[in-house]
Amino acid sequence: MTAEAGPRKKILVVDDEPDVCLYLSRLFQENGYAAACAGDGLEAMPAVERDKPDLITLDLSMPNKSGVRFYREIKSRPDLKDIPVVFVTGVTGPGGSSADTERFYSTRSQVPPPDGFIAKPIDPAEVLGVVGKLLRRSP
C-alpha cells in the first residue's frame, strides 16, 4: 500500500519509549511514508528544523513535560505552525491517568488544539486513518 504518488511524506515520531517509536515509524514506512524518531522534545526540535516533516506524532506524557513545551514552540513559530501534530495520548481507558492531557487542556488557551488524537494502545488502522486524512488535506 502506498500513500500517494510523488515524494514520500515525512513523519516525525516523538516518543520517549524507543519501542513505540520503532513500532510507529516502521508502521509508517511500511505504508508508504518516510519516518524518523525523536526520544523527547529536545531531540525533536532540531529534527523538525532540519527535515521539515509533513506531520508529527507526539507523546505528551514524556518526562519534563518536554512534549508540551515542544508543541507550544512548534505552534508559536510561523514557519512550523502549519505542520499537523497528532497527539499520541498515553492512556485514556480505565486504569490510566490522563493527567498530562488534562493539564495540557487547562493551558490550551495559549495554543491551538492538536490536529488529531491517537489513543494507546495503538490500533494500526486507526493511526493510518488519522495520519492519512491529515496528509491528504495538507498541501
Next chain:
Amino acid sequence: MAEPRWPEPGAGTLDVRALTGGRLLDDVPCYISIQDRHFRILEANRKLVEDFGEHLSERCYAVFKGRVEPCPECPVARTFQDGQEHTSGETIFDRSGLPHAVIVKTSPLRDPSGEIVAVMELFADITVQKELEHRLHDSLTRFHNLFDVVPCYVSVHDRDFRIVEANQRFKESFSRRLGGFCYEIYKHRKEPCPACPVADAFADGHSHSDEQVVFDNAGRQLHVVVYTAPVRDARGQITDVMQVAADITEMRTLQDQLASLGRLVGGIAHSIKNVLEGLRGGVYVANLGFRDQNQADIQTGWEMIQRNVDRLSAMILDMLYCAKQRSPRRLPVSLPEVTRAVVQLFAARSADAGVQLAAEIADNLPDLLAEPRDIHSLISNLVGNALDACYTDQDEQKSSRVLVRVSRQDEQAVIEVADNGTGMDEETRGKLFTMFFSTKGASGTGLGLVVARKVVTEHGGTISVDSTPGQGSTFTVKLPLGGPA
C-alpha cells in the same frame, strides 16, 4: 375524748399553749410537737395528729420511730442540755407505717424564770424532695455512666475553650486534667483553631460537625468526626458546648488502603499497557520481516519482544517484592564495598550523560547487618534516580554531578545521594513513594523508590528527601548498624 387534752392553766402544771401562741400551731403546714424532759409528747399540732395519731404523753421515740428507748442522737435532748436550737435530718414513720424524710428543728421553751421546761420540735417533711434528690442522683449516676461508657470522646468546653468536663475515654486518651485548653490538649496549638465547631455552636446555638486530625497524649495522630452542641442553663443561655468525637482513624486507614489499592491496580494496568505496546510493536516488525524474508526486521522485532518481556519480568519481580512481607537476613555487609560497586556499575552511563559521579566514604564504618542484595538494590535505585534527575535537567549551564556519601552517625550508617539535577516540586515529593508514580514517562516503572523504602523499613531505618526545583535533590537513608531491631 373523756379526759381533757390539756391540763387547765393554773393547775400547777405547764401551760404550753401560753408558751407557744395557742392554736396558731395548728395552722402551720408542718408537724410540730412539744416534748418534756422525758421525751413525752405534751402537745402536737393538728397536722401531726392527723398523720401520726393522738399520742399525748407517749414518748416521741416510740411514736415517731417505733423505738423502745431514746434515740442516740437526739436534738430534743441536746436542746434541753444546751438551750440552743438544733437541726437534724430524720426518718419518722406515720400511723400507716410510711416513712417520712424530715428535717427536724428543735428550740427551747422557757418558763418566766428562764428555765427550759419543754422543747418544741418542728418537722419539715422533705420526703418529696428526698425522692427527687434520689432520682436526680440516680440519673446523674446513669448519665455519668453513659458518659463514660459511650465509645466516643465526650468533652464539655467553656467559652474560653477550656475543657470543664470530659468522659473517661477522653481523659485516658488526651488529658486527665480538666481546665486545659482544647486546642492545646489535642491540637498542639498555642491559640484557638481558625475553624472551630465549638466556637460555631457558641455563636449560633446550633450543632456543628467537622472532621479533624487530633493528637492523643502519646502523640499519635487520630482522625475524628466531631459533633458539637450547645449546653444551655435554665434561662436558655448557652453556658458550654459539648463535643462528641468519634475515632475514624481505622476507617480512614482502610479507605486510604483501598484508594491506594485502586491506584495500584491502575498503575499495574498502565505499566502493562506500555509493555504490551512494545510487544505489539515487536510482533508487528517481526511479522514484516517474516513476510518479506527481511532478516533485519526479524531481528529488530525480536529484540523489541525480548526487551519488553524483560521489562515485564523485572516489573513483576519488583511488584512481588513490594507485595511480600519478609524479614531480611542479617549478614555482614560492607557499605563502602557495595557503594563502590554501584558507582562502578553506573560509571559508563554517567560518563555518557556527562554527569560526574563520585563517592565519599568514611573510613570508620563497621559492617552493616543486612541483606546484601537489598542494600545493593537500594543504593542502585537512588543513584539511578539521581543520574536521571541530571540527565533530564534542561539547564545547559550546569555541570551535572551526583555524590554518594556514606558515613557513620552514632549507631547508624548514613547514606546520602545528592544530585544537582532537576529537583522536585512539593507535589512530586509528596507522591515519591507511591507505587507506579513516575516522572520518567515510559522509562520508569514507578516502583524504584517503593522498593527502596521497603528495603529501608525492613532494615529498621529511615529514608528522607530534601529537594529544591531546579537545584537538585538529596536522599538520606539511615540504617541501624546492628541491623533491624
